């Protein structure tokens with residue numbers, strides 16, 4: 001029997017051993033991001049901006065230029081890079097502690113300014129790297145090292161829904177939440193990452209994709225149980241879907257002004273296109 005190889009490693013993804021825990025979502029999210037870099041031919045012009053968190057070693061996995069940012073400041077660093085050199089393709093990659101907690105200020109002001117940046121956001125409901133403390137996205141009742149009796153929303157507030165929040169900013173052209181728990185969801189996630197790239201390529205505004213992924217180690221679950229937790233718990237609090245899409249269609253002009261004029265009330269009408 002002849003076995004044909006149908007899927008290879010994206011050129012932008014380095015052939016190195018992974019340091020991520022088995023079952024962690026970062027690896028799949030990296031692959032989808034690398035596929036988008038290859039697809040749009042951006043390996044020579046893309047700059048990746050790494051966060052503090054488990055994905056801090058972005059340079060190790062991506063064969064593109066990368067820079068490290070202080071915790072939470074990836075979108076501020078990205079703003080400077082893009083404004084100084086508009087020809088760069090600027091890609092930020094952040095976890096929930098990074099983007100939605102310590103960096104929340106930078107995140108919302110970058111979104112509000114409509115910087116031409118592509119932001120990949122990994123929501124795993126905890127601070128993974130530092131031992132599983134509560135993140136803004138931790139679920140109600142979820143036990144973490146800083147909420148040992150479970151997150152109490154009367155005391156710690158409710159989970160922050162970034163995809164919905166980002167969609168509310170005029171400067172955001174695309175916002176979608178996806179998950180990685182089965183091949184169909186991974187295909188959807190791939191499409192969403194590509195759309196977030198298109199937002200920058202068409203100069204339409206900020207492109208945002210929130211990827212739900214389990215932190216198996218801090219959940220203290222096997223990878224299959226952690227995927228079930230994503231389906232049963234994480235997706236119940238964070239509904240999947242497109243929260244905003246004002247990318248230009250083929251017939252529309254692609255200047256920011258034109259994109260603003262064609263902005264529709266997509267925000268809030270959650271759709272899923274296969």
Ligand SMILES: Cc1ncc(C[n+]2csc(CCOP(=O)(O)OP(=O)(O)O)c2C)c(N)n1
Nearest residue numbers: 052053054071095096097098126127128129
């Ligand atoms: C200014 C600053 N405060 C705190 C830390 C410690 N720290 C490093 S990673 C991290 C949390 C990362 O969590 P998240 O962004 O959710 O990424 P994950 O590891 O879950 O992918 C923290 C608090 C730091 N490096 N810098």
Ligand code: SF4
Nearest residue numbers: 021024054128215216
């Ligand atoms: S600690 Fe969690 S987020 Fe970090 S590599 Fe392991 S599973 Fe992934």
Ligand SMILES: [Mg+2]
Nearest residue numbers: 095096126128
């Ligand atoms: Mg996290």
